[in-house]
Amino acid sequence: MRALVYHGPEQLELEQRPDPVAARGGAVVRVLACGICGTDLRIAKGAHRAYADGAARVPGHEIAAELVELGAGAGAGGLAVGDRVFIAPNLGCGHCPACRAGRSNLCASAEAFGITRDGGFAEYMAVPPAALEQGLLLPVPAGADPAVLSVVEPLACVLRGQRAVGVREGDRVLVCGAGPIGLLHVLLARAAGAAKVLVSEPHARRREEAVAFGADVGIDPSGEDLRVRVFEETDELGADVVITAVPVPAVQEQSLELAAVGGRINFFGGLPRDASTIRIDANVVHYRELQLTGTTANDTDDCREALELALSGRIALDRLVTARFPLEQAGAAFAAAAGGRELKVVLEP
Ligand SMILES: [Zn+2]
Ligand SMILES: [Zn+2]
CATH class of the missing domain: 3.40.50.720 (NAD(P)-binding Rossmann-like Domain)
Structure with a gap:
């Protein structure tokens, strides 16, 4: 698959990587849209603390996708291959005081797609078993525009x-x-x-x-x-x-x-x-x-509620998406996101 990989400050490179395979209990999604936000610009500059020297990782945490593979024994909460999902990006341990208080975003061993593990600026993304167990894959209607759904994360x-x-x-x-x-x-x-x-x-x-x-x-x-x-x-x-x-x-x-x-x-x-x-x-x-x-970032309940608001039409997010780029034009997309003229710039791998 093609993936946009961070190799160091100002070194985001589009490269071929092996397609991810679903782990036992995990899944693989095909990324349909992934928004670029200020955090990604900071990552690209080499100014994000989760991206230390030597990190080679795929950023992107505002993700709408299609479930394409479920690993053996995966408990997907009723989701099936072919279903479309919005992905809540923050994965806590699930049992520490922060997680239990609705602060999985502040869990001491928090993980997040596109931050501590490979994210959505790629054709496919692996989803670990814990993400399925914590209900991070939220179902969305097949007809909803993935680029617009990606804005649910900042919402x-x-x-x-x-x-x-x-x-x-x-x-x-x-x-x-x-x-x-x-x-x-x-x-x-x-x-x-x-x-x-x-x-x-x-x-x-x-x-x-x-x-x-x-x-x-x-x-x-x-x-x-x-x-x-x-x-x-x-x-x-x-x-x-x-x-x-x-x-x-x-x-x-x-x-x-x-x-x-x-x-x-x-x-x-x-x-x-x-x-x-x-x-x-x-x-x-x-x-x-x-x-x-x-407040900082979000937890899965925030994502669930934001998704409901967006799908109910009470919050119209479509006007925020002003530019869409394929993965091949990631450089132009990042320039547009940094330029300040566009609102949300979305990559559509
Ligand atoms: Zn963001
Ligand atoms: Zn925790």
């Missing part, structure tokens, strides 16, 4: 973030950053019944996109006073929910002063490893009774 991360701050009907929500993740936050906040969705984003085109995706107001934090604008738009109360979806320390620092009394804040986007210390006035948290939360 699951976004859902986890919004669950942490309990976005509910009537909330006034501020999303900082209108990249594909910020846009997913806009879509989800709207679906949750937010009364008003504000977006802070310095790029004009992205601001317009955010409004097209359902935001009420796009604010330019480089040209306007963000705090003044947020309070203007919220009857001088501040935002009930603030979500930071950009890797910028100053945005996290400012988030506290944009929140209403009792406001909930989610640090959704991580910061660069060498710039992850911020300065905040802790008394603002104390005297305004703020709730400051953080």
Whole structure:
């Protein structure tokens, strides 16, 4: 099969690899679509901690696929060869305290497709027995567009973030950053019944996109006073929910002063490893009774719920997929994903 293999910084190579064979209790899927996200760009640059020197691995964790082989004794939960699936990428040990608390993404021995083991930028991908046992292969209708389904993975991360701050009907929500993740936050906040969705984003085109995706107001934090604008738009109360979806320390620092009394804040986007210390006035948290939360990645329940939202049509993900490439054009696809003009770029092996 053809596979896009990481060999080191800026060395993603398309090569021939033997087709995977289903292990006893495991499976093999044919990848139909696999989205490229910021994590993959970081992997390609050699800046991802799971990709150490000497790692030769296939990235790709936003995967829609077709089940093509089941190993002997595989318990596939009713799935059959030929079925189409969305794959929840994070595999925990299944029994540690983190896994039992719905945090398989934070399991000390967590594995993930495209992160610690071969992922979806290939024609085929092996699925280990534990992934079947933990129900990571979620069935999808044969007619659903695989490229659109691949966006369920980032949606699951976004859902986890919004669950942490309990976005509910009537909330006034501020999303900082209108990249594909910020846009997913806009879509989800709207679906949750937010009364008003504000977006802070310095790029004009992205601001317009955010409004097209359902935001009420796009604010330019480089040209306007963000705090003044947020309070203007919220009857001088501040935002009930603030979500930071950009890797910028100053945005996290400012988030506290944009929140209403009792406001909930989610640090959704991580910061660069060498710039992850911020300065905040802790008394603002104390005297305004703020709730400051953080979330990272997703677990299988998030994926299941995100998939239901997508399949029910309550969240329309199709507009996010703006570019599709075959595996042969992976270089162009990565350039497009890094270029910032496209929303989601998807490889269709
Ligand atoms: Zn991703
Ligand atoms: Zn565990």
